[in-house]
Amino acid sequence: MEGGDFFTSFRDSDEYQSFCDHPVAYFCAEFALESDFPIYAGGLGVLAGDLMKEAFDRKFPMLGIGLYYYVGYRYGSDDVKNGATELALKNPEDHGLEPVCGPDGKRIIVSLPSEGRNIKIAAWKYQKDTAPVYLLDTNLEENDLEDRKISWFLYTNDKKARIKQQMILGIGGYRFIKALGVLPSFYHLNEGNSAFLAYEIAREKAEEQGINFIQAQELVKSKVVFTNHTLVPAGNDVFENELFSMILSNYSDEIGVPLSDLIAQGEILGANAFSMTRFALRSSGKINAVSKLHGEYAAKTWPNYPIVPITNGIHIPTWDLSKDGEVVKKHDENKKILLNFVEEKTGQKWDQGDLVIGWGRRVVKYKRPLALIDDPDAFTSLSKNGKSVRAIFSGRPHPNDVEGNEIVKIIKKLADDKLKDRIVFLEGYDIELAQKMVSGSDVWLNTPYVGFEACGTSGMKAALNGTLLLSTDDGWMAEVDFDRIGWSIPSNRVSNNLINILSNQVIPQFFDQKDVWQQRMAQAREFIKSEFSASRMLREYIEKHYLD
Incomplete structure (x- = not known):
């Protein structure tokens, strides 16, 4: 059974009724729910948002737990430290969020102890064609100003605020679900940011069965699912034991468990540090990577843990900008929309017949965003004999990522100088801009070092809309037959290989073999719909994690 057939049959089962009584609780630090809703930074949040939409479409009982960020990802917390007072705090109700209240009409508020005081936590509910997300x-009057700011910034560089965010998400999230009266069947950790909830599950189990905390930790693993999305160190939080002890000592006293026992689960021996990823691995009964290749690398990195691959998928209705017509015709319309947007934002007027290459995602060094334009003269030489090649770049580096911000500066400088009229950098990369780019570009470029990109779903969104792929064989791309939907780039000497493939294969086919190009557009679209949808991903979660 595929797609809808599986879910239709599943909803008639006893197992489905059990999930109705005990839904899956899905924890994530970010959710991409609306384009201008600043509670997501990139792929992790987009994936979480897509899953919430798919659960709603398929009527699968699931709820999301995240944080509401009043400023979000667009500014670094250093802005506040440096005295900035003009930061626009986003009102939750402006995005249609409702305060979560109990039967008495009063807001549900839970608390957790840290640094000699109780931090009060409330919640907002989002549910617009998604599973409910809390x-x-x-940011409550009952809290000190420092604690009110905990939920201002997404991925703050302030380690103290960061570990408190993860306490709020994990421990606070667990307590909130309990106060809501929900008894989940599974707690699904989408990355390790929420792993502290494992303490709460173990504490409760120890009290119920009269056993010690260590024994309880082993028993509750079967209730915890962990999805790892990256092997890159920057994506795996590590806190010094001294900071961990300072922030969690009151919590340790409250639950009657020594700090040493709490630290032991995530301790990096010899480093005097606590790893959230290591803790999540040790606390989970089921673990998955997000592509087959990522699974292979993860198994080598963490050989003592059984890790299964469940390749990410995309929410087709969100990303399908070609659904109302034949793919070639719709792509032409979408390309026109994209080129009009480029002209509006940059003043550059490009021709509909130009070959347009798109690169859009988080700007970070390992993704090699400069590969295409590392040699500006080589890129310029691709345009000749009346055949023009253009490129659109967009993306956000982390505010504190020096290398990522420098890469953006280099791209912008080239766009204003040597490659003026050949490339542009579009500001404000979000869901809406991503939709324009993946549906209107002719080629979608992806050049990470192999082994660094766990999955990378932007190419799925592009191929769904008839945009052909030009990529290294990393993440989900290692599962692709490029003969049908694009071209594979050898990862070594990527810039030279990229220019050669464009010159000898991509450009001739685009300009001189339209029938072949258009056939591949249709193949790409059908391939994504059949193999890389969020429907398939959710089904695998159910079969491999929630039912197995």
């Missing part, structure tokens, strides 16, 4: 909030 966003935790500490």
Whole structure:
């Protein structure tokens, strides 16, 4: 059974009724729910948002737990430290969020102890064609100003605020679900940011069965699912034991468990540090990587843990900008929309017949965003004999990522100088801009070092809309037959290989073999719909994690 057939049959089963009584609780630090809703930074949040939409479409009982960020990802917390007072705090109700209240009509508020005081936590509910998503909030009058700011910034560089966010998400999230009266069947950790909830599950189990905390930790693993999305160190939080002890000592006293026992589960021996990823691995009964290749690398990195691959998928209705017509015709219309947007934002007027290459995602060094334009003269030489090649770049580096911000500066400088009229950098990369780019570009470029990109779903969104792929064989791309939907780039000497493939294969086919190009557009679209949808991903979660 595929797609809808599986879910239709599943909804008639006893197992489905059990999930109705005990839904899956899905924890994530970010959710991409609306384009201008600043509670997501990139792929992790987009994936979480897509899953919430798919659960709603398929009527699968699931709820999301995240944080409400009043400023979000667009600014670094250093802005506040440096005295900035003009930061626009986003009102939750402006995005249609409702305060979560109990039967008495009063807001549900839970608390957790840290640094000699109790941090109060409320929540907002989002549910617009998604499974319900509860966003935790500490910006309450009852809290100190420092604690009110915990939920201002997404991925703050302030380690103290960061570990508190993860306490709020994990421990606070667990307590909130309990106060809501929900008894989940599974707690699904989408990355390790929420792993502290494992303490709460173990504490409760120890009290119920009269056993010690260590024994309880082993028993509750079967209730915890962990999805790892990256092997890159920057994506795996590590806190010094001294900071961990300072922030969690009151919690340790409250639950009657020594700090040493709490630290032991995530301790990096010899480093005097606590790893959230290591803790999540040790606390989970089921673990998955997000592509087959990622699974292979993860198994080598963490050989003592059984890790299964469940390749990410995309929510087709969100990303399908070609659904109302034949793919070639719709792509032409979408390309016109994209080129009009480029002209509006940059003043550059490109021709509909130009070959347009798109690159859009988080700007970070390992993704090699400069590969195409590392040699500006080589890129310029691709345009000749009346055949023009253009490129659109967009993306956000982390505010504190020096290398990522420098890469953006280099691209912008080239766009204003040597490659003026050949490339542009579009500001404000979000869901809406991503939709324009993946549906209107002719080629979608992806050049990470192999082994660094766990999955990378932007190419799925592009191929769904008839945009052909030009990529290294990393993440989900290692599962692709490029003969049908694009071209594979050898990862070594990527810039030279990229220019050669464009010159000898991509450009001739685009300009001189339209029938072949258009056939591949249709193949790409059908391939994504059949193999890389969020429907398939959710089904695998159910079969491999929630039922197995």
